Amino acid sequence: MEGDATVTHSRGPERLDLRTTTMSSAAPSPFEFAGTVYSHGWAVLHPNRWDGGRRALIRTERFGAGRVVHLEVTGTGRADRQRVRIDVRHEGELGPSERKAVTRSIRRMLRLDEDLRPFHAQCRKAGGRWEAASHGLGRLLCSPSVFEDAVKTICTTNVQWGGTRAMVRGLTRNLGEPGPLSGDNSEGFPNSFPTPEAVAAADGRTLEGARLGYRGPYVRELAERVTAGDLDLEELRTRDASTEEIRRELLAIKGVGPYAAATLLMLLGRYDHLAVDSVFRTFVSGRYFEGRVPADGDAREIYADWGRWKYLGYWFDLWQGLDEEL
DNA sequence: TTCCAGGGGTAGA
DNA sequence: TCTACCCATGGA
Incomplete structure:
Protein backbone atom coordinates (compact mmCIF):
# COMPACT_ATOMS: atom_id res chain seq x y z
CA MET A 1 0.00 0.00 0.00
CA ASP A 115 16.71 28.18 43.71
CA LEU A 116 16.80 25.22 46.05
CA ARG A 117 19.40 26.62 48.44
CA PRO A 118 16.83 27.11 51.24
CA PHE A 119 15.69 23.51 50.82
CA HIS A 120 19.25 22.22 50.90
CA ALA A 121 19.90 24.26 54.04
CA GLN A 122 16.85 22.68 55.65
CA CYS A 123 18.10 19.22 54.64
CA ARG A 124 21.45 19.89 56.31
CA LYS A 125 19.63 21.04 59.39
CA ALA A 126 17.41 17.93 59.38
CA GLY A 127 20.44 15.68 58.83
CA GLY A 128 20.06 11.91 58.70
CA ARG A 129 18.48 10.61 55.53
CA TRP A 130 17.95 14.15 54.23
CA GLU A 131 21.63 15.00 54.29
CA ALA A 132 22.21 13.37 50.89
CA ALA A 133 19.58 15.58 49.28
CA SER A 134 21.56 18.68 50.22
CA HIS A 135 24.27 17.60 47.77
CA GLY A 136 22.38 18.53 44.63
CA LEU A 137 19.03 16.73 44.79
CA GLY A 138 15.51 18.14 44.96
CA ARG A 139 14.94 19.07 41.33
CA LEU A 140 12.21 16.56 40.52
CA LEU A 141 12.00 15.99 36.79
CA CYS A 142 9.10 17.75 35.08
CA SER A 143 7.95 18.05 31.48
CA PRO A 144 8.63 20.81 28.95
CA SER A 145 4.94 21.72 29.06
CA VAL A 146 2.46 21.94 31.91
CA PHE A 147 -0.03 20.24 29.62
CA GLU A 148 2.13 17.13 29.49
CA ASP A 149 2.55 17.19 33.26
CA ALA A 150 -1.19 17.61 33.78
CA VAL A 151 -2.11 14.72 31.49
CA LYS A 152 0.49 12.46 33.05
CA THR A 153 -0.65 13.39 36.54
CA ILE A 154 -4.25 12.53 35.69
CA CYS A 155 -2.92 9.22 34.42
CA THR A 156 -1.43 8.47 37.85
CA THR A 157 -4.77 8.66 39.63
CA ASN A 158 -6.44 5.51 40.93
CA VAL A 159 -4.18 3.21 39.00
CA GLN A 160 -1.01 1.25 39.66
CA TRP A 161 2.21 2.55 38.24
CA GLY A 162 2.26 -0.03 35.46
CA GLY A 163 -1.12 1.22 34.35
CA THR A 164 0.13 4.80 34.26
CA ARG A 165 3.03 3.76 32.07
CA ALA A 166 0.70 1.88 29.76
CA MET A 167 -1.66 4.85 29.42
CA VAL A 168 1.09 7.33 28.63
CA ARG A 169 2.65 4.85 26.22
CA GLY A 170 -0.72 4.56 24.52
CA LEU A 171 -1.02 8.33 24.21
CA THR A 172 2.37 8.76 22.60
CA ARG A 173 1.89 5.77 20.33
CA ASN A 174 -1.57 6.79 19.14
CA LEU A 175 -1.35 10.56 19.13
CA GLY A 176 2.31 11.55 19.24
CA GLU A 177 4.58 12.05 16.27
CA PRO A 178 7.54 9.83 15.43
CA GLY A 179 10.98 11.30 15.88
CA PRO A 180 13.99 10.60 13.71
CA LEU A 181 14.79 7.46 15.72
CA SER A 182 11.26 6.37 16.53
CA GLY A 183 10.10 3.06 15.20
CA ASP A 184 7.95 0.10 15.85
CA ASN A 185 10.75 -2.38 16.57
CA SER A 186 12.19 -3.14 19.97
CA GLU A 187 15.03 -0.70 19.48
CA GLY A 188 12.76 2.15 18.48
CA PHE A 189 12.25 5.23 20.56
CA PRO A 190 8.85 6.60 21.57
CA ASN A 191 6.85 9.11 19.62
CA SER A 192 6.68 12.64 20.98
CA PHE A 193 4.11 13.51 23.61
CA PRO A 194 0.89 14.54 21.86
CA THR A 195 0.03 18.22 21.59
CA PRO A 196 -3.23 19.53 23.06
CA GLU A 197 -4.43 20.00 19.50
CA ALA A 198 -3.78 16.36 18.64
CA VAL A 199 -5.65 15.13 21.71
CA ALA A 200 -8.55 17.51 21.16
CA ALA A 201 -8.86 16.48 17.52
CA ALA A 202 -8.47 12.74 18.14
CA ASP A 203 -11.38 10.57 17.10
CA GLY A 204 -12.96 8.52 19.85
CA ARG A 205 -11.45 5.23 18.81
CA THR A 206 -7.90 6.62 18.75
CA LEU A 207 -8.18 8.07 22.22
CA GLU A 208 -9.89 4.95 23.55
CA GLY A 209 -6.94 3.00 22.19
CA ALA A 210 -4.77 4.62 24.85
CA ARG A 211 -6.88 2.76 27.45
CA LEU A 212 -7.31 5.73 29.76
CA GLY A 213 -10.61 4.38 31.03
CA TYR A 214 -12.80 7.00 32.66
CA ARG A 215 -9.87 9.44 32.55
CA GLY A 216 -10.17 9.73 28.77
CA PRO A 217 -12.94 12.35 28.83
CA TYR A 218 -11.01 14.34 31.45
CA VAL A 219 -7.89 14.39 29.27
CA ARG A 220 -9.90 15.32 26.21
CA GLU A 221 -11.68 18.15 27.99
CA LEU A 222 -8.35 19.47 29.25
CA ALA A 223 -6.91 19.40 25.73
CA GLU A 224 -10.00 21.13 24.34
CA ARG A 225 -9.83 23.91 26.93
CA VAL A 226 -6.14 24.49 26.25
CA THR A 227 -6.62 24.42 22.49
CA ALA A 228 -9.56 26.82 22.67
CA GLY A 229 -7.57 29.24 24.81
CA ASP A 230 -9.93 28.87 27.77
CA LEU A 231 -7.12 27.60 29.96
CA ASP A 232 -3.52 28.77 29.88
CA LEU A 233 -1.64 26.08 31.75
CA GLU A 234 1.80 27.31 30.80
CA GLU A 235 1.17 30.68 32.41
CA LEU A 236 0.81 28.96 35.78
CA ARG A 237 4.58 28.48 35.88
CA THR A 238 5.32 32.16 36.04
CA ARG A 239 2.19 33.68 37.54
CA ASP A 240 2.91 35.88 40.53
CA ALA A 241 0.18 34.42 42.70
CA SER A 242 -0.22 32.52 45.92
CA THR A 243 0.00 28.75 45.92
CA GLU A 244 -3.62 28.68 47.07
CA GLU A 245 -4.75 30.63 44.01
CA ILE A 246 -2.88 28.27 41.69
CA ARG A 247 -4.24 25.29 43.59
CA ARG A 248 -7.83 26.48 43.15
CA GLU A 249 -7.30 26.73 39.40
CA LEU A 250 -5.82 23.26 39.26
CA LEU A 251 -8.71 21.82 41.25
CA ALA A 252 -11.10 23.31 38.70
CA ILE A 253 -9.66 20.93 36.08
CA LYS A 254 -11.80 17.82 35.83
CA GLY A 255 -9.79 14.82 36.88
CA VAL A 256 -7.62 16.89 39.22
CA GLY A 257 -8.37 16.52 42.92
CA PRO A 258 -6.27 17.19 46.03
CA TYR A 259 -3.64 14.56 45.22
CA ALA A 260 -3.23 15.61 41.57
CA ALA A 261 -3.23 19.32 42.47
CA ALA A 262 -0.42 18.79 44.98
CA THR A 263 1.53 16.78 42.40
CA LEU A 264 1.07 19.50 39.80
CA LEU A 265 2.05 22.19 42.28
CA MET A 266 5.26 20.25 42.87
CA LEU A 267 5.83 20.11 39.13
CA LEU A 268 5.26 23.88 39.03
CA GLY A 269 7.93 24.40 41.69
CA ARG A 270 5.61 24.88 44.65
CA TYR A 271 6.23 22.38 47.41
CA ASP A 272 3.94 23.46 50.22
CA HIS A 273 1.27 20.80 49.69
CA LEU A 274 1.67 17.06 50.20
CA ALA A 275 0.29 14.66 47.59
CA VAL A 276 -1.65 12.31 49.83
CA ASP A 277 -2.09 9.04 47.99
CA SER A 278 -1.81 5.36 48.85
CA VAL A 279 2.01 5.56 48.66
CA PHE A 280 2.10 8.43 51.13
CA ARG A 281 -0.37 6.77 53.51
CA THR A 282 1.44 3.42 53.45
CA PHE A 283 4.84 5.00 53.92
CA VAL A 284 3.87 7.31 56.77
CA SER A 285 1.90 4.56 58.46
CA GLY A 286 4.90 2.25 58.43
CA ARG A 287 7.54 4.77 59.37
CA TYR A 288 5.78 6.90 61.94
CA PHE A 289 2.67 5.10 63.19
CA GLU A 290 3.89 1.52 63.69
CA GLY A 291 1.68 0.27 60.89
CA ARG A 292 -1.45 1.93 62.19
CA VAL A 293 -3.32 3.96 59.56
CA PRO A 294 -3.46 7.56 60.76
CA ALA A 295 -6.00 10.20 59.76
CA ASP A 296 -4.71 12.20 56.80
CA GLY A 297 -4.40 15.29 58.97
CA ASP A 298 -2.18 13.46 61.45
CA ALA A 299 -0.11 12.05 58.60
CA ARG A 300 0.37 15.51 57.12
CA GLU A 301 1.48 16.85 60.46
CA ILE A 302 4.66 14.75 60.20
CA TYR A 303 6.04 17.16 57.61
CA ALA A 304 4.63 20.40 59.01
CA ASP A 305 8.09 21.65 59.99
CA TRP A 306 9.19 21.62 56.36
CA GLY A 307 7.03 24.69 55.65
CA ARG A 308 7.12 25.55 51.98
CA TRP A 309 9.31 22.50 51.32
CA LYS A 310 6.88 19.86 52.63
CA TYR A 311 6.64 17.90 49.39
CA LEU A 312 10.39 17.62 49.04
CA GLY A 313 10.84 16.86 52.73
CA TYR A 314 8.44 13.96 52.35
CA TRP A 315 9.87 12.86 49.03
CA PHE A 316 13.41 12.45 50.29
CA ASP A 317 12.10 10.70 53.38
CA LEU A 318 10.36 8.22 51.08
CA TRP A 319 12.93 7.98 48.35
CA GLN A 320 15.38 5.72 50.17
CA GLY A 321 14.93 2.36 48.51
CA LEU A 322 12.05 3.29 46.25
CA ASP A 323 14.07 3.68 43.08
CA GLU A 324 14.27 -0.03 42.40
CA GLU A 325 10.49 -0.09 41.97
CA LEU A 326 10.55 2.19 38.94
C1' DT B 1 -13.25 -14.28 41.58
C1' DT B 2 -12.47 -10.13 44.27
C1' DC B 3 -9.78 -6.27 45.51
C1' DC B 4 -7.62 -2.03 44.69
C1' DA B 5 -4.25 1.22 42.68
C1' DG B 6 0.71 7.33 42.86
C1' DG B 7 -8.22 9.27 43.32
C1' DG B 8 -11.90 12.12 41.67
C1' DG B 9 -16.80 13.59 40.25
C1' DT B 10 -21.28 14.04 41.78
C1' DA B 11 -25.37 14.05 44.62
C1' DG B 12 -27.29 14.57 48.89
C1' DA B 13 -27.00 15.59 53.64
C1' DT C 1 -17.82 20.39 54.60
C1' DC C 2 -18.55 15.48 54.81
C1' DT C 3 -20.11 10.91 53.16
C1' DA C 4 -21.66 7.39 49.91
C1' DC C 5 -21.52 5.74 45.57
C1' DC C 6 -19.86 5.33 41.07
C1' DC C 7 -16.24 5.39 37.74
C1' DA C 8 -12.59 1.98 33.37
C1' DT C 9 -8.78 -0.69 33.52
C1' DG C 10 -5.55 -4.22 34.62
C1' DG C 11 -2.43 -6.46 37.92
C1' DA C 12 -2.23 -9.19 42.12
Missing part, protein backbone atom coordinates in the same frame (compact mmCIF):
# COMPACT_ATOMS: atom_id res chain seq x y z
CA GLU A 2 1.11 3.48 -0.70
CA GLY A 3 0.73 4.60 2.93
CA ASP A 4 2.74 1.69 4.21
CA ALA A 5 5.52 2.39 1.78
CA THR A 6 5.77 5.95 3.06
CA VAL A 7 5.94 4.81 6.66
CA THR A 8 8.57 2.19 5.91
CA HIS A 9 10.70 4.73 4.17
CA SER A 10 10.44 7.22 7.03
CA ARG A 11 11.45 4.58 9.53
CA GLY A 12 14.08 2.73 7.59
CA PRO A 13 17.80 3.20 8.18
CA GLU A 14 18.21 4.73 4.74
CA ARG A 15 16.32 7.80 5.87
CA LEU A 16 18.99 8.57 8.40
CA ASP A 17 20.28 11.72 6.92
CA LEU A 18 20.66 12.62 10.54
CA ARG A 19 22.85 15.26 12.00
CA THR A 20 23.85 15.71 15.60
CA THR A 21 23.96 19.13 17.18
CA THR A 22 25.58 19.26 20.60
CA MET A 23 24.85 22.00 23.08
CA SER A 24 25.80 22.65 26.66
CA SER A 25 24.12 24.54 29.45
CA ALA A 26 25.34 25.51 32.91
CA ALA A 27 23.93 23.74 35.94
CA PRO A 28 23.62 25.26 39.40
CA SER A 29 25.84 24.12 42.22
CA PRO A 30 25.36 21.70 43.85
CA PHE A 31 23.73 19.61 41.16
CA GLU A 32 23.49 15.86 40.76
CA PHE A 33 22.46 15.02 37.22
CA ALA A 34 21.43 11.37 37.57
CA GLY A 35 19.65 11.97 40.85
CA THR A 36 17.75 14.83 39.23
CA VAL A 37 16.60 12.89 36.17
CA TYR A 38 15.88 9.71 38.08
CA SER A 39 14.10 11.52 40.87
CA HIS A 40 10.65 10.04 40.34
CA GLY A 41 8.61 8.10 37.84
CA TRP A 42 8.61 10.82 35.19
CA ALA A 43 12.06 9.61 34.07
CA VAL A 44 10.52 6.51 32.52
CA LEU A 45 7.19 7.82 31.26
CA HIS A 46 7.14 8.15 27.48
CA PRO A 47 8.53 9.97 25.65
CA ASN A 48 11.23 9.97 28.34
CA ARG A 49 13.63 7.11 28.78
CA TRP A 50 16.40 6.71 31.32
CA ASP A 51 19.51 4.90 30.13
CA GLY A 52 21.03 3.82 33.42
CA GLY A 53 24.18 2.45 31.85
CA ARG A 54 25.05 5.67 30.09
CA ARG A 55 23.32 7.81 32.71
CA ALA A 56 21.47 9.62 29.94
CA LEU A 57 17.97 11.05 29.67
CA ILE A 58 16.56 10.23 26.25
CA ARG A 59 13.50 11.91 24.88
CA THR A 60 11.61 12.49 21.64
CA GLU A 61 10.60 16.14 21.50
CA ARG A 62 8.34 18.04 19.17
CA PHE A 63 8.75 21.77 18.79
CA GLY A 64 6.16 24.37 17.95
CA ALA A 65 6.93 24.52 14.26
CA GLY A 66 6.36 20.78 14.04
CA ARG A 67 9.89 19.47 13.93
CA VAL A 68 10.48 16.33 15.99
CA VAL A 69 13.96 15.64 17.30
CA HIS A 70 15.72 13.00 19.38
CA LEU A 71 17.40 14.29 22.53
CA GLU A 72 20.09 12.71 24.65
CA VAL A 73 20.96 14.60 27.79
CA THR A 74 23.92 13.85 30.05
CA GLY A 75 25.75 15.52 32.91
CA THR A 76 29.29 16.74 32.36
CA GLY A 77 31.91 18.89 34.03
CA ARG A 78 33.58 18.97 37.40
CA ALA A 79 31.71 18.36 40.62
CA ASP A 80 31.73 22.03 41.51
CA ARG A 81 31.08 23.29 38.01
CA GLN A 82 28.61 21.03 36.31
CA ARG A 83 27.07 21.37 32.93
CA VAL A 84 24.36 19.59 31.04
CA ARG A 85 25.20 18.29 27.60
CA ILE A 86 22.42 18.01 25.05
CA ASP A 87 22.90 15.97 21.89
CA VAL A 88 20.15 16.65 19.39
CA ARG A 89 19.68 14.25 16.50
CA HIS A 90 17.71 15.84 13.72
CA GLU A 91 17.19 16.08 10.03
CA GLY A 92 18.27 19.17 8.15
CA GLU A 93 19.45 22.32 9.87
CA LEU A 94 18.70 23.20 13.45
CA GLY A 95 18.15 26.95 13.53
CA PRO A 96 19.06 29.31 16.39
CA SER A 97 15.48 29.56 17.61
CA GLU A 98 15.21 25.77 17.69
CA ARG A 99 18.46 25.49 19.60
CA LYS A 100 17.10 27.93 22.12
CA ALA A 101 13.88 25.95 22.36
CA VAL A 102 15.83 22.76 23.05
CA THR A 103 17.89 24.38 25.79
CA ARG A 104 14.81 26.00 27.31
CA SER A 105 12.98 22.67 27.43
CA ILE A 106 15.85 20.85 29.07
CA ARG A 107 16.50 23.60 31.60
CA ARG A 108 12.84 23.51 32.45
CA MET A 109 12.71 19.71 32.78
CA LEU A 110 15.73 19.67 35.07
CA ARG A 111 14.56 22.79 36.97
CA LEU A 112 17.99 24.34 36.51
CA ASP A 113 16.70 27.81 37.29
CA GLU A 114 14.98 26.97 40.57
